[in-house]
Amino acid sequence: MTDPVLDIRGLNKSFGALRASQDIDLTLxxxxxxxxxxxxxxxxxxxxxxxxxxxxPDSGQVIFDGRDVTGLSTxxxxxxxxxxxxxxxxxxxxxxxxxxxxLGALGARGGVYRFFRPVMRDADLLARARAALDTVGLTxxxxxxxxxxxxxxxxxxxxxxxxxxxxRVFLMDEPMAGLGADGSRRLMEMLDDLRAQAPILLIxxxxxxxxxxxxxxxxxVYGQIVATGTVDEIRANAEVRTAYLGEEEDA
Amino acid sequence: xxxxxxxxxxxxxxxxxxxxxxxxxxxPFTITLATRAVILAIAGVGLNVALGxxxxxxxxxxxxxxxxxxxxxxxxxxxxxxxxxxxWPVTIEGTKSMPVIWLxxxxxxxxxxxxxxxxxLRTTGVYFIMITLAFAxxxxxxxxxxxxxxxxxxxxxxxxxxxxxxxxxxxxxxxAVCFGLxxxxxLIVWRLSRSPLGLMLGAARQSEARVQALGQxxxxxxxxxxxxxxxxTGLAGALFADLNRFVSPTMFSWQTSGEIxxxxxxGGVGRVFGxxxxxxxxxxxxxxxxxxxxxxxIYLGAILLGVVLFARGGLYGxxxxxxxxxx
Numbered sequence: 399m400t401d402p403v404l405d406i407r408g409l410n411k412s413f414g415a416l417r418a419s420q421d422i423d424l425t426l427x428x429x430x431x432x433x434x435x436x437x438x439x440x441x442x443x444x445x446x447x448x449x450x451x452x453x454x455p456d457s458g459q460v461i462f463d464g465r466d467v468t469g470l471s472t473x474x475x476x477x478x479x480x481x482x483x484x485x486x487x488x489x490x491x492x493x494x495x496x497x498x499x500x501l502g503a504l505g506a507r508g509g510v511y512r513f514f515r516p517v518m519r520d521a522d523l524l525a526r527a528r529a530a531l532d533t534v535g536l537t538x539x540x541x542x543x544x545x546x547x548x549x550x551x552x553x554x555x556x557x558x559x560x561x562x563x564x565x566r567v568f569l570m571d572e573p574m575a576g577l578g579a580d581g582s583r584r585l586m587e588m589l590d591d592l593r594a595q596a597p598i599l600l601i602x603x604x605x606x607x608x609x610x611x612x613x614x615x616x617x618x619v620y621g622q623i624v625a626t627g628t629v630d631e632i633r634a635n636a637e638v639r640t641a642y643l644g645e646e647e648d649a
Numbered sequence: 650x651x652x653x654x655x656x657x658x659x660x661x662x663x664x665x666x667x668x669x670x671x672x673x674x675x676x677p678f679t680i681t682l683a684t685r686a687v688i689l690a691i692a693g694v695g696l697n698v699a700l701g702x703x704x705x706x707x708x709x710x711x712x713x714x715x716x717x718x719x720x721x722x723x724x725x726x727x728x729x730x731x732x733x734x735x736x737w738p739v740t741i742e743g744t745k746s747m748p749v750i751w752l753x754x755x756x757x758x759x760x761x762x763x764x765x766x767x768x769x770l771r772t773t774g775v776y777f778i779m780i781t782l783a784f785a786x787x788x789x790x791x792x793x794x795x796x797x798x799x800x801x802x803x804x805x806x807x808x809x810x811x812x813x814x815x816x817x818x819x820x821x822x823x824x825a826v827c828f829g830l831x832x833x834x835x836l837i838v839w840r841l842s843r844s845p846l847g848l849m850l851g852a853a854r855q856s857e858a859r860v861q862a863l864g865q866x867x868x869x870x871x872x873x874x875x876x877x878x879x880x881x882t883g884l885a886g887a888l889f890a891d892l893n894r895f896v897s898p899t900m901f902s903w904q905t906s907g908e909i910x911x912x913x914x915x916g917g918v919g920r921v922f923g924x925x926x927x928x929x930x931x932x933x934x935x936x937x938x939x940x941x942x943x944x945x946x947i948y949l950g951a952i953l954l955g956v957v958l959f960a961r962g963g964l965y966g967x968x969x970x971x972x973x974x975x976x
Contacts, residue, residue, distance in 0.1 A: 450862070451861075452858075452861075471861070471866070472858075472861040472862065473860075473861045473863075473864050473865055473866045474864075476861065476862050476863060476864035477864035481862075482862045484858065484859075484862075488856045488858040488859045488862070489855075489856065489859060490851065490852040490855040490856055490859060491855055491856075492851070492855055493848075493851070493852065493855070497848065498852075500848065501848060501849065501852050501859075501863060502863060504845055504848065504849065504863075505849075505860075505863025505864050505865060506863075506864075509845060510845050510846060510849045510865060510870075511845075511846055511873065512844055512845045512846060513837075513840065513841050513844050513846055514840045514841070514844055515844060515845070516840070516843040516844065517843065517844055517845040517847070517848045518843065518848075520845075559859075559863075563863070563864075
């Protein structure tokens with residue numbers, strides 16, 4: 399197997415008595431979608447925050463591209479190529495759709511500390527931003543203010559901004575949450591193609607999407623990874639059934 | 650033409666027409682009032698870079714206003730008393746040249762903003778407001794207790810500083826100098842607001858998490874904005890001191906910080922020309938209401954309350970509508 403792009407080793411994080419992450423090992427290899435599933439409160443978001451840099455783990459390492467990034471800030475990790483989408487949209491709501499996309503292209507290209515040239519006239523940035531909007535299907539909404547977008551469109555824009563970064567890895571925190579059936583299907587098709595560009599660590603509640611898309615699945619329950627494997631392995635895993643899938647069926 | 654462009658043009662035209670009319674009818678006091686409005690507008694435009702673009706609620710901008718004022722006061726004081734500013738390691742003398750004073754005022758206030766910003770920007774929200782206020786108060790009490798430059802009484806500068814080719818004691822000529830600087834500052838801030846830095850700074854104001862995910866450090870963006878903001882307000886301070894030919898610790902007071910913020914809020918937070926309209930309106934109110942009652946601030950307070958409650962966008966929000974996002 400090729401070297402993993404992302405290699406999480408023995409990650410631990412506690413909040414008081416609550417152990418949100420316990421000895422988590424996780425790898426993400428080139429070309430794959432690795433889905434992380436688990437019931438609410440299992441520690442999925444805590445884990446992705448530790449990977450992206452928002453939270454410092456108590457112990458363990460995050461190895462990105464062969465480099466230990468555990469001590470680096472969110473911004474530094476982003477510059478190394480971690481492209482993140484947020485569970486609750488963290489877009490600039492007063493800006494237009496196009497401005498948000500340009501923002502991503504600007505972050506990726508650098509040269510932020512320029513004071514005088516109008517950024518919305520920069521052909522290079524505009525081209526990158528428009529290409530990303532085109533990919534997610536937001537081209538016709540580019541002049542709208544982001545606060546005027548529907549929930550689903552905001553999710554699409556989150557993905558578009560991540561695209562403009564041309565990251566080495568995508569960290570996606572529930573990109574399909576709240577999307578309609580149509581939107582989910584579109585996004586799934588997109589992610590399906592996207593894995594060739596960069597591998598995706600996908601946190602997702604939508605089980606159908608996960609089983610349709612993922613190359614591998616890890617199941618997180620009470621801060622621990624109880625199983626990792628292919629779709630079929632996870633489906634067949636008794637522990638997962640009782641701990642997670644079974645629960646859902648009862649509910 | 651868009652409404653905002655029209656309004657910008659109207660505000661500038663009015664600000665230009667009033668002193669010209671006053672010149673024609675021989676009313677030098679009105680010219681001085683207009684000059685005051687222009688200078689305070691520069692201070693407001695400066696604060697707006699931090700407050701409007703960066704969302705940094707600084708209640709300490711009097712500090713930079715005062716640093717600019719004292720830069721002028723100290724340089725001119727030494728020039729008029731024929732004493733040297735320092736003797737060692739090199740001899741530096743005072744000056745009465747406006748361009749040199751402006752440069753010193755801008756650099757000194759930028760440096761002050763760098764120091765104050767580097768410390769204050771580690772905090773957010775109400776702590777940031779309090780710490781910027783505290784820094785300004787420190788300077789205020791320092792100025793009061795510094796006898797070399799007038800202490801509590803301040804310093805009088807007998808003759809207004811000079812600008813090559815102009816007679817700055819002539820009110821209309823000094824007005825022209827200040828108006829020119831306002832235009833320059835507006836140009837710089839307008840370009841800044843549309844620049845890569847402006848876009849990223851505005852994004853940091855709206856979502857720090859977003860900006861970090863794009864590989865940017867919000868602290869650095871804020872600090873850059875804070876320094877630019879302080880430098881512009883410092884320039885206004887130097888002009889204000891020159892207008893009055895007087896420098897005093899009042900320039901550092903928290904009331905001054907509050908007034909600068911009032912210009913921004915009255916005019917429209919985040920609108921490039923907002924503080925210009927705000928400062929002009931403030932001067933008009935001060936002059937007209939001040940004639941009615943000594944306690945005109947009560948009416949100002951009521952108007953401010955109205956703006957905050959019913960017209961968040963200030964004068965610009967009311968007259969020009971919501972800000973256009975981009976072309």
